[in-house]
Amino acid sequence: MEKIIDESKQGESLVLENKEQNTRKLYIESYGCAMNFSDSEIVASILSNQGYNTTQKLEDADLVLVNTCSIRDKAEQTVRKRLEKYNAVKRINPGMKVGVLGCMAERLKSKFLEEEKIVDLVVGPDAYKDLPNLLAEVEDGRDAINVILSKEETYGDISPVRLNSNGVTAFVSITRG
Structure with a gap:
C-alpha cells in the first residue's frame, strides 16, 4: 500500500x-x-504545558515553528520561502522567535544558525522534550540547538493533542526514524 501525503495539509x-x-x-x-x-x-502538547496557545495569525505569534522534511525537495523549497516570510514579520515584531524542527533542521543546523542566521532555534526530531530548555536559552539571547539522535522511543509518555481538522483520523507511531 502506498503512503499518501495529503498535499492540502x-x-x-x-x-x-x-x-x-x-x-x-x-x-x-x-x-x-x-x-x-x-x-x-x-x-504543541509540550508547549501547551509551557504556557503557549496556538494562533493562526503569524503576526500575533511569540514563537513561530516550522516542522520540516529533508526527503521531499518541494517541502524544503517551501520551508525556505516561509522562513523568509517569518523573518519579514520578525523585523516588525523583534520579540518573535523563529525555530526549525525536524529532519531539515537536523541536516542544515549550522547553515540556519551560523551562516544564514535566519532562526533562533533548531530542534531535531528526537529533541522535542528539550524545547522548554532550548526556549529558555533563546529568551536569554542565545541561539539554541539540539539535534542529538536517540535510539529509544522518546515520546511514549506524551499525549499528542488532537487537531480539530483531523476528523476521524489520528496518527499512530509504529517506529521512529
Missing part, C-alpha cells in the same frame, strides 16, 4: 483548543511526511 497552521491560563502564542506549520504532522501535535 502542507503548511496548514496547527490549531488547538486554547487554555485560558496560557498567554504566549505559538504558530506552527508542518511540511513533508505524515510523521511531521504527528510530531507537531507532540510539540
Whole structure:
C-alpha cells in the first residue's frame, strides 16, 4: 500500500483548543511526511504545558515553528520561502522567535544558525522534550540547538493533542526514524 501525503495539509497552521491560563502564542506549520504532522501535535502538547496557545495569525505569534522534511525537495523549497516570510514579520515584531524542527533542521543546523542566521532555534526530531530548555536559552539571547539522535522511543509518555481538522483520523507511531 502506498503512503499518501495529503498535499492540502502542507503548511496548514496547527490549531488547538486554547487554555485560558496560557498567554504566549505559538504558530506552527508542518511540511513533508505524515510523521511531521504527528510530531507537531507532540510539540504543541509540550508547549501547551509551557504556557503557549496556538494562533493562526503569524503576526500575533511569540514563537513561530516550522516542522520540516529533508526527503521531499518541494517541502524544503517551501520551508525556505516561509522562513523568509517569518523573518519579514520578525523585523516588525523583534520579540518573535523563529525555530526549525525536524529532519531539515537536523541536516542544515549550522547553515540556519551560523551562516544564514535566519532562526533562533533548531530542534531535531528526537529533541522535542528539550524545547522548554532550548526556549529558555533563546529568551536569554542565545541561539539554541539540539539535534542529538536517540535510539529509544522518546515520546511514549506524551499525549499528542488532537487537531480539530483531523476528523476521524489520528496518527499512530509504529517506529521512529
